[in-house]
Amino acid sequence: MEPVNLKRLAQELKLSVATVSRALNNSSSTSPATKARVVAMASKLKYEPNPHASSLRRHTSKTIGVILPEVANPFFSLVVNGIEEVARDQNYHVLLYLTHDNYEREVAITRLLVGGRIDGVLMSVASASQDFTHLDLLRERNIPTVFFDRVYDGLHTAQVTTDNCDSSYAATGHLIDNGCRTIAHLAVSNSLYIGRARTRGYAAALHDNRIPFDDELVRYAQPSQRQDVAMIQGLLQRRPDIDGIFASVESLAMSSYEACQNLGLSIVTAIKIIAFSNLEIATFLSPPLTTITNQRTLWAKPPPGYCLTQSWKTRRFQPATAWN
């Protein structure tokens, strides 16, 4: 079985490979007649160009790499959906890599991508990352990079993020307005800009309401969900005065639900929970979870240059809960 490539088409049509190639890329200097013959034969033999040959020659792959912590998470699911959709519309391909918040994995993946496999990178940094030198390689090799959500502010590139500090301030304030006085903050990482921003908003809200900042109340995500639950249970047992939880990611909210259930603590009555989340079915949770939702924003056109910070709008307090 002969392969279907340009050479094959050329033989079949008694033309040169170059002419066939030009005809298919509807270059200007090809006669309409042969162009028609070529496309007819191409569709007859179901010709599909070999992308590796083309990428090698053109130095572009029409492929973008997407590096995420995980995909089993409503927020990142939405992100992947959006990325794939836009990519497909532009005839781009999406290579997906998951770090599972593992630093070594992130480094290994980044290294893989600098060989020319992709034309650009979309990335949400792993929360376990402390050292970001591996990301500098992306700029050294001139690979356009956009950070989103969990951004790395060290590299001077485009980034897409929410107004984390502001939203966290509002979320914490919302708990305070509803009577909470001892509010735990469950954070992802303090080496990431996003983590620091959310903690900053939390602290600012406490300060403006004359509530002392208590270091013991700020806890960080563990490597596994199981450990998260244990950590939260421990915290709630050590500090029975806690009457509010501000979770900076959805999974920590769910772990809080589980911890409260295990301890027999009534959510809403005893402890109110608010979280950054994109869970569509938050209303059907028992009790409904108050969420801060990252709204999807569409870029009408690419940003001018690569050093712009675009932020998501966040819609606050979605949906209505039992206590607000």
Add this chain to the structure above:
Amino acid sequence: MEPVNLKRLAQELKLSVATVSRALNNSSSTSPATKARVVAMASKLKYEPNPHASSLRRHTSKTIGVILPEVANPFFSLVVNGIEEVARDQNYHVLLYLTHDNYEREVAITRLLVGGRIDGVLMSVASASQDFTHLDLLRERNIPTVFFDRVYDGLHTAQVTTDNCDSSYAATGHLIDNGCRTIAHLAVSNSLYIGRARTRGYAAALHDNRIPFDDELVRYAQPSQRQDVAMIQGLLQRRPDIDGIFASVESLAMSSYEACQNLGLSIVTAIKIIAFSNLEIATFLSPPLTTITNQRTLWAKPPPGYCLTQSWKTRRFQPATAWN
């Protein structure tokens, strides 16, 4: 700025390109001394091989294409997680494509992949597909293909699926055992094997319990979630005798929750709902949703040849609900 490729390394080391290539692929016939020199220089210059050149030459890309209806869905999220993990372990790359259950999209994507971009395809067929000729192209071009969950039984390849008929029989039986007599079945598609199998199990359970099969009670998913809710509301209003719903996918269960809420119908008391679902937080739903869970199975080794049907285990009735 000179590019970092084999030629560059060869110049730097005063060796031929071939020797450098052999040293890096630790071929047998290279002296340990030069091999060491080469890898040292490669890591110094942060050399990464160009995958397109390599793929072109080797006729393999170490890349698999994954074609899914969507990713914003706990089941497919889990699937993507698993695929990416195994792929990364084997040094493979994952190209992700989403069909959004759109037939034309699926055809277009399939065509894209036959040009040699990928070494194999993992696919869950779009529910809107009626015609499967586009999939035959995959076999014509000898592209290894594995269908999962929403399988296409026309092509004689490996497929991974749940014991749909059996699980549906059990799920429907579970509703009947709990007193339901008028059970609606919300299905995805009847052109897909999976859809037919699930409906078959539903019908068999009715039959074995001497409940007549009622065509009006079998409804199919609509293009949008909003329309699903409207469809279910319509059904429930037309047929107030419905006391059970068997949803063949999670989103239809969630739409049922919404429909019941809109109509003021009490789930559990008035209507019991059971669904295929991988929603981890199903217990936290109000009321908890009874689910049939697709358990993840690991293939210890690839199947012998490509015409084996491997099935998932399904764990039934997870988690415990208020009514069972």
Add this chain to the structure above:
DNA sequence: TGAATCACTGTAAACGTTTACGTAAATAAA
């Protein structure tokens, strides 16, 4: 000593495309 083997390296072709350049015929301008 000569032939045979071995370890290592270089030469060159190939993978399938794209594209600068050359060339021939056809057309336009003189």
Add this chain to the structure above:
DNA sequence: TTTATTTACGTAAACGTTTACAGTGATTCA
């Protein structure tokens, strides 16, 4: 008609890697 221009196509090189093959010393064996 001759000359310039255009149109359409072919030739060949390039992209970066792999690999069959050949070549070169060095070592081994007879």
